[in-house]
Amino acid sequence: MSLFDNFMLGLAVVSNLEAIMALIIGVAVGVVAGAIPGMSATMAVALALPFTFSMQPITGILMLLGVYKGGIFGGSIPAILIKTPGTPASSATVLDGHPMAERGEAGRALTMALYASCTADLISNLALILFAGWLASFALSFGPPEFFTLILFSLTIIAGVSGESLLKGIVSASLGLLLATVGLDLVYGTARFNFGDPNLMGGLNFIAVLIGLFAIPEILSMVWNPHGHEGKVRTLGRKGASFADYKRCFKSIIRGSFIGVILGSIPGIGAAPSAFLSYSEARRKSPNRENFGKGEIEGVAAAEAGNNGVAGATLIPLLALGIPGDVITAIIIGAFMIHGLQPGPLMFVMNADIVYGLFMGLIVSSIALFFIGGAAIRVFKYVADIPRGILFPLVLVLCVYGCFAVNNSMFDVGVMFAMGWVGFLMLQYGVPAAPFLIAFILGPLLEDNFRQAMLMSGSSPAILFRSWITWFFWGLSALTVIAVIRGGMKARADQKLGSSGGM
Amino acid sequence: MKTLIKCLAATLALGAPYAAADADYPKRPVAMVIPYGPGGATDISACTIAEPLGNAVGGTLVMVNKTGAGGATGSVSVQNAKPDGYTMLFARVGSHSVSPAMKATLPYTLDDFRFVGVYEINPLACAVQADSDIKSIDDLITAVNAGGVTYSSSGVGSFPHISGAMILKEFGVEKPLEAVTHIPLKGGGAAATAVLNGTATFICTNSSALAGYVANGQMRPLLVTTAEPVTGFDAPTSADLDKPALAQLVGWTGIAGPDDLPDDIAAKWGDWLATATANEEFVEKMEARGSVIRLMDPAESKEFIEGQYETFRKLVDELGMRIEG
Numbered sequence: 001m002s003l004f005d006n007f008m009l010g011l012a013v014v015s016n017l018e019a020i021m022a023l024i025i026g027v028a029v030g031v032v033a034g035a036i037p038g039m040s041a042t043m044a045v046a047l048a049l050p051f052t053f054s055m056q057p058i059t060g061i062l063m064l065l066g067v068y069k070g071g072i073f074g075g076s077i078p079a080i081l082i083k084t085p086g087t088p089a090s091s092a093t094v095l096d097g098h099p100m101a102e103r104g105e106a107g108r109a110l111t112m113a114l115y116a117s118c119t120a121d122l123i124s125n126l127a128l129i130l131f132a133g134w135l136a137s138f139a140l141s142f143g144p145p146e147f148f149t150l151i152l153f154s155l156t157i158i159a160g161v162s163g164e165s166l167l168k169g170i171v172s173a174s175l176g177l178l179l180a181t182v183g184l185d186l187v188y189g190t191a192r193f194n195f196g197d198p199n200l201m202g203g204l205n206f207i208a209v210l211i212g213l214f215a216i217p218e219i220l221s222m223v224w225n226p227h228g229h230e231g232k233v234r235t236l237g238r239k240g241a242s243f244a245d246y247k248r249c250f251k252s253i254i255r256g257s258f259i260g261v262i263l264g265s266i267p268g269i270g271a272a273p274s275a276f277l278s279y280s281e282a283r284r285k286s287p288n289r290e291n292f293g294k295g296e297i298e299g300v301a302a303a304e305a306g307n308n309g310v311a312g313a314t315l316i317p318l319l320a321l322g323i324p325g326d327v328i329t330a331i332i333i334g335a336f337m338i339h340g341l342q343p344g345p346l347m348f349v350m351n352a353d354i355v356y357g358l359f360m361g362l363i364v365s366s367i368a369l370f371f372i373g374g375a376a377i378r379v380f381k382y383v384a385d386i387p388r389g390i391l392f393p394l395v396l397v398l399c400v401y402g403c404f405a406v407n408n409s410m411f412d413v414g415v416m417f418a419m420g421w422v423g424f425l426m427l428q429y430g431v432p433a434a435p436f437l438i439a440f441i442l443g444p445l446l447e448d449n450f451r452q453a454m455l456m457s458g459s460s461p462a463i464l465f466r467s468w469i470t471w472f473f474w475g476l477s478a479l480t481v482i483a484v485i486r487g488g489m490k491a492r493a494d495q496k497l498g499s500s501g502g503m
Numbered sequence: 504m505k506t507l508i509k510c511l512a513a514t515l516a517l518g519a520p521y522a523a524a525d526a527d528y529p530k531r532p533v534a535m536v537i538p539y540g541p542g543g544a545t546d547i548s549a550c551t552i553a554e555p556l557g558n559a560v561g562g563t564l565v566m567v568n569k570t571g572a573g574g575a576t577g578s579v580s581v582q583n584a585k586p587d588g589y590t591m592l593f594a595r596v597g598s599h600s601v602s603p604a605m606k607a608t609l610p611y612t613l614d615d616f617r618f619v620g621v622y623e624i625n626p627l628a629c630a631v632q633a634d635s636d637i638k639s640i641d642d643l644i645t646a647v648n649a650g651g652v653t654y655s656s657s658g659v660g661s662f663p664h665i666s667g668a669m670i671l672k673e674f675g676v677e678k679p680l681e682a683v684t685h686i687p688l689k690g691g692g693a694a695a696t697a698v699l700n701g702t703a704t705f706i707c708t709n710s711s712a713l714a715g716y717v718a719n720g721q722m723r724p725l726l727v728t729t730a731e732p733v734t735g736f737d738a739p740t741s742a743d744l745d746k747p748a749l750a751q752l753v754g755w756t757g758i759a760g761p762d763d764l765p766d767d768i769a770a771k772w773g774d775w776l777a778t779a780t781a782n783e784e785f786v787e788k789m790e791a792r793g794s795v796i797r798l799m800d801p802a803e804s805k806e807f808i809e810g811q812y813e814t815f816r817k818l819v820d821e822l823g824m825r826i827e828g
Binding site for chain 2: 042045046049050140141142143144183184185186187188189190191198199201202203267268321322323324327330331334337338340342343344345346347407408409448452455456458
């Protein structure tokens with residue numbers, strides 16, 4: 001059967017009202033759920049799962065994929081409006097999206113987030129349809145040594161999101177690495193830094209740390225200095241992003257989409273590192289580098305392209321190999337199995353109609369996201385107009401509820417408040433929060449993969465150079481570190497020149 | 504909004520004053536703690552039984568995922584809950600026979616729980632990559648003796664961790680932990696992937712976790728531990744291999760409450776499980792995923808779990824696998 005026949009077969013499966021409606025409802029539910037702080041895309045998919053049991057397989061799976069995609073975009077709404085990432089993947093969007101909202105450009109930031117998300121989503125879906133086989137075999141060549149070098153390279157992002165002072169960025173990252181060590185040791189299974197409390201055995205809850213670090217310090221600042229914001233413009237700004245904005249950011253969006261596709265097709269990384277990597281690459285390449293972190297629209301575009309670029313690509317290992325790449329696809333694979341479908345190479349032969357139906361549905365989902373996301377922005381944007389005295393208590397309630405709901409644990413709420421004070425102190429002393437978060441996400445991956453590699457090789461470091469992929473990432477890491485050092489030396493020389501010139 | 508209602512219900516259930524067991528139990532929603540994340544074997548099993556079990560109970564069951572520390576976080580929350588029957592646990596082989604046997608500092612023991620019934624058995628299978636030279640368990644043992652063999656698991660103290668060691672020992676490898684290298688990964692999905700991408704040589708885990716890879720020709724099964732063959736697995740059983748001791752090496756899911764759960768409530772749960780597991784649709788769904796529905800009454804459940812725990816504990820002592828500190 002030719003590819004064309006397969007697509008026609010797929011079209012036949014999808015082109016019924018039920019499937020399209022399920023997809024649209026899924027995207028809408030995802031956007032709303034993603035927009036609620038603490039209610040991550042993962043939770044939304046998990047909650048939607050039981051509703052799909054009674055549906056046709058394709059309908060149910062499309063609905064879950066809709067929730068997933070909608071959720072990843074929806075997370076950017078509170079990230080921009082109230083400095084609280086709705087899902088971990090949208091943490092990078094906070095960096096420039098929130099300063100834009102503070103400047104009265106929330107509308108522009110939100111529409112750019114939507115355009116970037118939809119573009120990346122489409123590219124990701126096309127990559128899945130056209131290159132699934134090739135990318136899947138690439139993903140299988142990623143063992144622990146390759147992972148280790150990739151993560152090591154990703155840690156250089158810290159230099160890109162440290163803002164004014166690299167030293168403060170490194171302090172922040174070290175703190176993140178330290179807190180990431182709490183929990184059970186991977187290789188020995190012994191408890192680390194749990195102080196005898198079983199609640200700490202599983203480590204610190206990621207969502208609790210995330211909300212604590214971003215949202216709570218804002219609220220504490222407000223309590224500390226209730227009138228500090230007066231006189232600042234903080235309205236929506238009726239203007240959306242213009243086509244000129246989109247054109248200017250286009251390169252970053254495409255770059256971010258490809259980063260998302262590659263990281264998404266490798267099982268076990270997820271959307272947050274991809275968003276940060278895309279953001280730091282955009283900053284490195286942009287002529288407006290100085291403006292990043294202060295409300296640069298290109299930063300919003302890059303971050304959103306990075307996280308939505310992952311969404312289609314995570315289906316590559318799922319469909320081609322039957323491997324769930326992250327928690328969300330692990331839930332979706334459950335949905336396949338409940339309908340008696342076994343994702344994997346054979347599915348392309350046995351259930352070609354379903355596979356190609358999914359492909360067609362995914363393309364439709366990018367379009368649905370564009371319209372539903374646009375509608376959501378029109379509704380949610382009024383949040384920017386709510387006076388802080390009313391908005392902040394509401395945000396606090398949502399944060400507590402969202403944090404509790406992740407694991408139904410009051411302990412997590414305590415972690416959130418404790419991290420809130422840490423974040424507040426960091427804010428007071430100008431220590432950036434983003435390096436902390438990156439280190440907290442990547443630290444455990446770095447450690448686990450290093451130790452797995454050492455187990456594989458019997459503690460010989462030679463395994464860290466075993467393939468061209470490892471050499472490639474070693475090279476990239478070295479280049480980035482050299483670039484950072486040279487940039488620092490140049491800045492220092494300029495400073496000297498400037499001060500001696502002034503004398 | 505559904506979550507909001509769910510969570511409110513859960514909060515109410517936990518927060519309401521202690522009510523003594525009586526004839527019209529349950530009067531309010533029962534929180535059912537799933538100690539593992541969404542999409543895992545325990546979660547899917549729990550969500551599948553939720554409907555028939557809810558009908559049998561005649562009240563609302565609120566499914567609550569409490570993830571972390573290999574099932575310990577969720578288990579501890581039920582251990583410390585009021586024994587009023589409004590907080591129950593989906594206990595699993597990992598959290599309630601492997602972990603207690605291996606982890607010296609686990610904050611609970613088997614005596615902290617009252618098991619009201621085991622309802623599901625999962626056969627265990629060992630598999631290697633499909634293009635591996637290892638074609639049978641004998642080939643594997645030869646390879647192990649030659650050295651350089653690794654096996655993956657979903658973490659230290661997990662079911663696949665102890666299973667790999669037990670099977671090698673059963674087939675005559677005296678010191679399995681020195682002969683092969685154990686590579687712990689985070690989660691069952693990652694553990695299977697490690698075999699597919701060559702990080703590890705073999706894996707021993709629930710057949711349902713491997714069924715997809717075996718059906719797709721990506722993995723080759725070497726054995727299953729049940730006495731009866733498992734659908735889709737063209738591999739010798741423990742009976743074929745004449746290793747009856749391996750029949751004990753199976754996964755299971757059951758329901759437990761805190762240890763001082765009143766007798767009448769425990770008895771009610773036993774009856775409800777019997778009704779739920781008689782539901783044909785439920786059985787069909789579970790069997791399609793490779794599970795065997797086998798209901799044990801409370802006494803039998805306790806005996807079965809303790810028997811498995813003892814076997815594992817002996818093995819852990821012999822091999823020096825205990826996790827201290």
